[in-house]
Every structure is written in structure tokens, then in C-alpha cells.
Amino acid sequence: MQLTISKIKDGTVIDHINSGMALMVLRILGISSGTKEPVSMAMNVPSKKMGKKDIVKVEGKFINEDELNRIALIAPGATINLIENYEIRKKFRVVLPGFVEGIIKCPNSNCISNAEREPIRSKFHVSKEGEAIVARCHYCGRKLRSVEDFIA
Numbered sequence: 001m002q003l004t005i006s007k008i009k010d011g012t013v014i015d016h017i018n019s020g021m022a023l024m025v026l027r028i029l030g031i032s033s034g035t036k037e038p039v040s041m042a043m044n045v046p047s048k049k050m051g052k053k054d055i056v057k058v059e060g061k062f063i064n065e066d067e068l069n070r071i072a073l074i075a076p077g078a079t080i081n082l083i084e085n086y087e088i089r090k091k092f093r094v095v096l097p098g099f100v101e102g103i104i105k106c107p108n109s110n111c112i113s114n115a116e117r118e119p120i121r122s123k124f125h126v127s128k129e130g131e132a133i134v135a136r137c138h139y140c141g142r143k144l145r146s147v148e149d150f151i152a
Helices: 022-028 065-074
Strands: 011-018 039-047 051-059 079-084 087-093 099-101 123-129 132-137
Touching: 011 022, 011 065, 022 039, 022 051, 022 065, 065 132
Parallel strands: none
Antiparallel strands: 011 051, 011 079, 039 051, 079 087, 099 123, 123 132
């Protein structure tokens, strides 16, 4: 059986997403059931490199740097295709950032980044430990290893 998903005129295609993570990618992009943009999503698609993968196509949306960094945290092998007039204008792999600011919330309620009286944005150092991606809070040192924590 061959899976076919139609081309998009202008927008973003995110390929090579870890299997089962497409819904989280949609959440990162702020896409929910009430979205106006045409969206295609395929989950658990056969892949020679990955075994199985997910794919997300969003018409009329070009991802920003924060969205790109969040996607890199949950799908470090993802490929981004920026489409204009049905053609790939730019194609690149996400790069795991070494440092992110303001996109992950520290779960430590005592961390200074959570104090309402302090105008401080959260900051995390990102690294790989084996196959796992770990984010360590710049202020309190708390480590996050859960994909769900990366998109809060």
C-alpha cells in the first residue's frame, strides 16, 4: 500500500519526526482542531532510515526559531522543507540547540525563573546523554528528560 499526501503550495513540511510525535509537533506549532490552515499529518509511516516516522505538512505557515528549537528537542532528526509555489525553497535538518531561552518552563517551583516578582526568562542548557535529550535549568540546575516538559 502506498501512502500519498498532496503537495502544498506554500508552507512547511516537517519530515523524519520520531514515530508518534506528530501530535506534539502540531501542539508546538499551535495547531488544534479549530485551525484555519490546511494540515496533513501522517503517523507511523514506513521509513528505511527510521523504521517508522511521522510527517506534518502545514499550508500557509512558516515556522519561527522558537518552534524550530522546540521541534529539535522532541525530534532531533527532523527535516524541515520550506515550500513556495509548490517547490522546495529551503531544506535543512533541525539542529539541537545548546541553549534555549523562554521556551521551556522549569518545573522547580522554587526556581528564580518562576518567581513572579523577578523579570527573568527561563534558560536551559541542552545536551544529549546517550540517546536522551536533557535540558538543565541555568538557574537551579534541575534536569528535564521528558519530551512533555520540553513543550510546556
